[in-house]
Amino acid sequence: MIQLQLKVDPIPIVEPLVVRLRTSLPGSSTTTSDHDARMVSHDTETADFDVNGFSLRVHTRHYKSLDGDVVLVVPGRGTLHRLIRASSNHNTLLITEQCDQKCIMCSQPPKKYHTDMFDQFLQAVALAPTSATIGLSGGEPFLHKARLLEFLRKSQSARPDIRFHILTNGQHFEPSDEASFKSLNMASILWGVPIYAADRSIHDRIVAKQGAFEILERNLALLAKAGAVLELRTVVLNANITELEELANHLTRNLRFAHVWAIMQLENIGYARMNWDAEFCDTSKEFDGIATAVDLALARGLRTKLYNFPLCTVPRAYREYCTLSISDWKQKFLSTCDDCRLRSSCTGFFEWYPENRGFSEIRAQ
Ligand code: SF4
Structure with a gap:
């Protein structure tokens, strides 16, 4: 590592x-x-x-x-x-560890306290390699909205070549933020926002916040109006695997402004480690729910990607949608992978992936 x-x-x-x-x-x-x-x-x-x-x-x-x-x-x-790290495409600044949600698969469980590091992060952006993409994550970064927006404005002014990938739960925007969004170069920011089901009660249960879905839908529309490039993110769980087709239907009918839909496998850390046995869905055995959702989304014009799926766990017809999504610093391969000809194009596994409780079908190709 x-x-x-x-x-x-x-x-x-x-x-x-x-x-x-x-x-x-x-x-x-x-x-x-x-x-x-x-x-x-x-x-x-x-x-x-x-x-x-x-x-x-x-x-x-x-x-x-x-x-x-x-x-x-x-x-x-x-x-x-x-x-x-100058040699990496996987650089993320942790804005805060505070969060107002408590998602059952959260990889970075919320903490009470916050240390403001925006000045240091601004300095870091100024020194970043040319045209780097920098992730901003949490916790929920927009719990510190005023400082974050100021950081983005100053960063974009100092380094217009830098792109940002912001992960936000989409709970903290207001119509009055429109002016702030207008002051940003929205084209160089990718907004990664999770949505777990089209059924509001299932989404709310997964994020452990009542009413979250309703706020999310309102704020996604707000982001879209502001010209945000949206990446909708759905972690596959036992809690929503049977809901993916309906979710694809919902996204393509009601959230047509989304640029890409990322369907993601689970990372065994944080709350996901605690809930692994209940929520890990062995998609190497049963991929039909994902296949149907991908087919539907693509047929209706929504670009769809598979994150964190080792290639051999995915049927051949769907491997082209897999991406090298696992950050280099937490990526590993298994001994089975040693002789695999797909290794260089495979995302592999998270460092903390539990081999004895993970995918049942891992085979060198
Ligand atoms: S054997 Fe390893 S490298 Fe090959 S496809 Fe499977 S997970 Fe990827």
Whole structure:
């Protein structure tokens, strides 16, 4: 698993520090900015970076992989957070761990407290690689709507080349937000919003919030009116597997403004780990519910994707809809995959996938 946090020796700072690491040695032609920390020496276990005259010692055996990474160091903590990895397409900033829903499969269970990191995130975006896509997730990011919208405005002004992929539960928009949306370049933001069933009571039960479906429908229309590029997201559960066809019907009739529908397999972490036995749906054995939903959505013109589905768990006719959706830092393959010719085009498994309680049909192709 790729490490997102690395041990560092404490440095004398009083504010959180965001810098970009440069591992090319002094004298190289790499362009640098005031926010670059250039490596000055290394051995097999550590790399030393110069941060405005202070030495930042990072404990790593793979210093080369850090080149161009935008990192955060918090005062008093012996850890460095790799906020944006230059070599990765899977960079996400965790805006908050607070949430007003408690979805039964939540991978990041809500916490009470929030630390505002928008200033640091703004700095990180400014230092990101050209044309990067950056995910913004939670918790529910729009619980901090005013700060988030300000962050987006400033980020887009400083770095118009950056694209954002925002994951939101869609519960916190108002008609009065229209002016704020108009001040954003909506074309460079993908809005990932979950919807779990067309039946409001099933959706509300899955997100553990009464009335959530009604608010969601109203706010999806609001986002659409503001020109949002919408990705509707549905995690497959035992609680909704029989509802997918009706959901496809609902999306294609009533939410025709959606740009893409992502049907997603479950990630065994957070609440999903607790509820795994009750909710994991072995779609390698029974794919019909998904197939019917995909067929219907596609026939009616809704682009449809399958996220987090290992290719061999999906019938051949539907593999073209699978994407490499599992982030590189939490992706793994099984020993069965060693001889598989599809490995390079397969998303594989989450690091925490439980082999003994997962898909019954995993076969090298
Ligand atoms: S055997 Fe592994 S690599 Fe091959 S399709 Fe299945 S999960 Fe993917």
